[in-house]
Amino acid sequence: MRLVLKYGGTSISSAKDIQAVANHINSLSKKNELVIVCSAISGTTDDLIEISKLIKSENKDKAEQLASKIINRHKQLAKQLIKKSIIRKKLLEKLDIDFRELVALIEGMVLLGEVTNRSMDYLISFGERLSIKLISFAINDVGKKSIPLTGKEVGIVTDSNFGESKPLMDTTRLRISKTTDLLFSTRTIPVVGGFAGADQHGHVTTFGRGGSDYTATIIGSCIKADEIWLMSDVDGLMTADPKIVKNAKLLNEVSYIEAIEMALFGAKQIHPRTFEPLLTKKIPMRIRNSFNIKNQGTLVTDSHSTSTKNTVKCVSNIRHNGLIDIRGGSMVGTPGTAAKIFATLAKAGINVMMISQNPSESSITIVVKNTALEKAVNVLEMELLGNIIKKLEVTTDVAIIALIGSGMRGTVGVASKVFGAIEKNKVNVAMITQGSSELNLAFVVKDSDFKIAVQALHDTFELDKIN
Ligand code: ASP
Numbered sequence: 001m002r003l004v005l006k007y008g009g010t011s012i013s014s015a016k017d018i019q020a021v022a023n024h025i026n027s028l029s030k031k032n033e034l035v036i037v038c039s040a041i042s043g044t045t046d047d048l049i050e051i052s053k054l055i056k057s058e059n060k061d062k063a064e065q066l067a068s069k070i071i072n073r074h075k076q077l078a079k080q081l082i083k084k085s086i087i088r089k090k091l092l093e094k095l096d097i098d099f100r101e102l103v104a105l106i107e108g109m110v111l112l113g114e115v116t117n118r119s120m121d122y123l124i125s126f127g128e129r130l131s132i133k134l135i136s137f138a139i140n141d142v143g144k145k146s147i148p149l150t151g152k153e154v155g156i157v158t159d160s161n162f163g164e165s166k167p168l169m170d171t172t173r174l175r176i177s178k179t180t181d182l183l184f185s186t187r188t189i190p191v192v193g194g195f196a197g198a199d200q201h202g203h204v205t206t207f208g209r210g211g212s213d214y215t216a217t218i219i220g221s222c223i224k225a226d227e228i229w230l231m232s233d234v235d236g237l238m239t240a241d242p243k244i245v246k247n248a249k250l251l252n253e254v255s256y257i258e259a260i261e262m263a264l265f266g267a268k269q270i271h272p273r274t275f276e277p278l279l280t281k282k283i284p285m286r287i288r289n290s291f292n293i294k295n296q297g298t299l300v301t302d303s304h305s306t307s308t309k310n311t312v313k314c315v316s317n318i319r320h321n322g323l324i325d326i327r328g329g330s331m332v333g334t335p336g337t338a339a340k341i342f343a344t345l346a347k348a349g350i351n352v353m354m355i356s357q358n359p360s361e362s363s364i365t366i367v368v369k370n371t372a373l374e375k376a377v378n379v380l381e382m383e384l385l386g387n388i389i390k391k392l393e394v395t396t397d398v399a400i401i402a403l404i405g406s407g408m409r410g411t412v413g414v415a416s417k418v419f420g421a422i423e424k425n426k427v428n429v430a431m432i433t434q435g436s437s438e439l440n441l442a443f444v445v446k447d448s449d450f451k452i453a454v455q456a457l458h459d460t461f462e463l464d465k466i467n
């Protein structure tokens with residue numbers, strides 16, 4: 001098989017973990033053609049972002065201290081990781097080139113006293129630039145040929161939308177297949193840095209946080225991979241958060257559209273655009289645990305028929321939100337009301353997670369994160385109160401409960417089963433939404449009720465017996 005394996009930061013955060021990864025890759029490489037994609041070592045991207053903030057606030061010393069922390073951590077890992085001294089020496093030399101460039105870059109940014117989107121992407125791409133070298137040399141150390149490549153070097157070409165770039169797929173496909181064909185023919189395992197590419201002028205761009213997943217599927221679609229494995233520290237997608245529901249189960253198989261919903265609801269954080277390259281090529285993806293490789297994880301495929309006896313596959317929750325009920329008589333039958341409300345919120349950079357409006361049009365209810373609540377209420381009051389809005393009613397500390405499963409589509413009685421179970425547990429529902437795709441039914445309860453609600457639904461739909 002031709003496989004793309006992507007390792008998240010926590011899977012490669014100690015010398016022991018990286019060695020285990022290298023051994024696994026070594027044994028897989030006997031029967032498969034592999035491309036490895038890596039995130040930064042856990043915490044590195046956060047540190048680099050912190051450095052950019054320190055530069056902005058002209059805190060040169062702290063920025064340099066944090067850079068030293070990153071440098072020392074990678075040096076330390078390199079020393080502990082590699083057994084053969086010649087390989088270790090070569091790795092340290094290679095890393096040193098990156099360290100020097102990182103220090104010079106920070107110095108330059110400090111001198112300029114500014115952080116542009118472009119310099120920011122250049123800076124935060126260093127996490128992967130360093131991690132690929134550790135992994136690739138660890139593969140060398142177990143006796144296999146391997147080469148570290150940044151996203152730019154492997155051939156990922158993007159637009160110039162720094163911080164949120166998109167690949168130019170045709171150019172990217174040509175370049176990546178050229179690079180990988182050569183490497184496959186010499187049985188060399190490429191270890192590619194996730195998260196970043198470069199625009200047509202060669203400037204480094206990134207895909208946004210968590211973008212290594214996206215790198216893996218971009219490459220997978222370019223080389224016509226048979227499967228893409230996202231290796232992280234969880235066994236796969238679950239029927240509920242196992243910290244909340246004791247009998248939560250691993251899902252053996254879900255469809256792309258279900259996985260997209262589950263990713264959005266944070267069951268496992270997956271970059272939102274990860275699935276795009278898979279949809280047309282229909283490449284299966286597995287979500288697997290690098291610390292538990294006997295487990296096959298969750299298979300994500302195009303198929304809609306997988307275990308759809310179950311109408312619902314997963315009960316997710318998002319806690320710590322606020323609900324705003326926006327009321328006003330003059331909202332009724334007035335075109336543009338919703339546009340004004342959402343434009344006001346968008347201008348203030350507030351992300352709205354849930355929206356509902358009843359047909360009487362006298363109120364619109366929205367849910368935002370608790371942390372954005374005060375700002376949201378503030379801008380709505382300042383800009384719209386007294387003209388289109390009469391009154392705002394705010395509830396803090398609410399939880400969104402979402403049921404996900406394509407089997408809900410067209411199935412009669414799901415809602416009554418859901419709200420029956422909720423009623424039995426005397427939990428009050430403050431808001432309900434269901435898109436017409438019927439893939440996702442979501443409602444809002446008090447934060448303090450979320451556990452009872454999640455468990456009740458997990459029991460009602462017998463999700464512990466799902467597979
Ligand atoms: N290192 C990047 C981040 O932490 C990309 C990734 O991990 O996928 O967001």
Ligand code: MG
Binds near residue numbers: 008009039210212
């Ligand atoms: Mg990550």
